[in-house]
Amino acid sequence: MIRNVNKLLSKSKKQPEQKNVPKPQGALYENFDQNVEAFRSIYSKCSDVVFRSFVLFGKKRAMIIYIEGLSDIKGIDEYVLSPLMQETVFDIEALNEFPENKVPVSNVKRVNMLADCIESISSGNPILLYEGENDGFSLGLAKWEKRGIEEPSAEAGIRGPREGFNESLQISTSQLRRIIKTPALKMQSMKIGNYTGTRVILVYIDGLAEKTLINELTNRLNRIKIDGILESNYIEEMIEDNPYSPFPQILSTERPDTACANLLEGRAVILVEGTPFCLIAPISFFSMLQSHEDYYQRFMVSTFIRLLRYVFLGISLLLPSLYVAILSFHQEMVPGTLLLSISASREAVPFPAVVEALLMEITFEALREAGVRLPKQVGAAVSIVGALVIGQAAVQAGLVSAPMVIVVAITGIASFMIPRYFAGIAIRLLRFPMMLLSATLGLLGIMMGIIAIVIHLCSLRSFGEPYLAPVAPLKRKELKDLLWRSPWWMMDTRPHFTGEFDLYRQTAGQKPNPQNGDEKV
Known part of the structure; x- marks a missing residue:
């Protein structure tokens, strides 16, 4: 997306009357009119882009730029236009501090590059420009229609949570945060796609996920150069080890509880904007035959059903x-x-x-x-x-x-x-x-x-x-959750690729034993 903005920028900034010191490529002009003209040139023939001009405190010309359907119009009227159009007397220093300290919006960010302004507008955050200010201001007023939280249709179950991810990254990340409340839950955000600028978030638990795994995932994601990402499968095919195998090497799920269970075992989760399906890596062949419901019912029933699957x-x-x-x-x-x-x-x-x-x-x-x-x-x-x-x-x-x-x-x-x-x-x-x-x-x-x-x-x-771990190579300690599902009080260790960081997931010796101190009701 930045590459395309620079192309448009090269056309809009070639003005014969501009003879000052050259600005860095993509930076905003010092002149208010030139900035407005640059935005109008970029968003020409875009009927959904609104250019709302007004007078700031009755003293300076200003303009707010946003896209209909992506921004909170009521918030713009109530928190931006209404207070800023009042003809209140302000000194020059107070006006220069605006809008970080003057606008009643929680998320205000100063931007000085045109590409950053375009990215903010495309994300639903309006850009505010006013006369005498070299920078623009991104206002956190994004708001668009979202699908509500529903039960996953592809992974239904009898027992367990009834909520699934949806297409909004903000909701998906909040669902993970609500389950895993530790600050060790890290989320690295990046944008992929020259035209779509799709947000992709790499989620892992610091101290459980191996650093080499996170570095490798980050490098593979950064290597993706494509016009657009519309679904998580785009990324899955770009980063998997063997693209010609019929067997998937990355697990996809739309259940937050499944994603959190894998995070607690030291795996990484990739959330993609615009799709309810997240990606989980690394996995094994036996991960494909394990269901979330195996861990929500008694281990004897889960073992019988799992053997039936094989x-x-x-x-x-x-x-x-x-x-x-x-x-x-x-x-x-x-x-x-x-x-x-x-x-x-x-x-x-x-x-x-x-x-x-x-x-x-x-x-x-x-x-x-x-x-x-x-x-x-x-x-x-x-x-x-x-x-x-x-x-x-x-x-x-x-x-x-x-x-x-x-x-x-x-x-x-x-x-x-x-x-x-x-x-x-x-x-x-x-x-x-x-x-x-x-x-x-x-x-x-x-x-x-x-x-x-x-x-x-x-x-x-x-x-x-x-792919066949823990059978090949054989790891006996991990067989307790392979063909059968052992009771929770027996599964006290994590998988081998996180064992050197934090081997035990629970205190050993938690087998119920009423004769050893537990009172009988």
């Missing part, structure tokens, strides 16, 4: 491939009665098993995407009715067999067990090459595909951290 993860990836491989190459593995039943159902199907599986999987994925894109009132009905009608019609027409419809339905249900949507997409993508391998090499092809996936996962890094 089982259905394997079903989602391998079930269609196993069905195709067994029918094509390994019929002897199927019991005789079941094999006769499957053969009878496939007798009228003209396609081999792999074509049948691909046809049904692609149709199922199309129905799922249609249900997501359609309005909520009809999306669920279309996806469910479409699956029932198309599946039944395809079986009756002899295009697919009934067992294949069952396999695809179970696979679809299994994919919904993955709590992270973007991790589920990676499994859905890998399902298709696995089916092709099973159709060509049978169970051997499936084993080759699994080995290739494991090798790929072992090679991945998330900001230097192994």
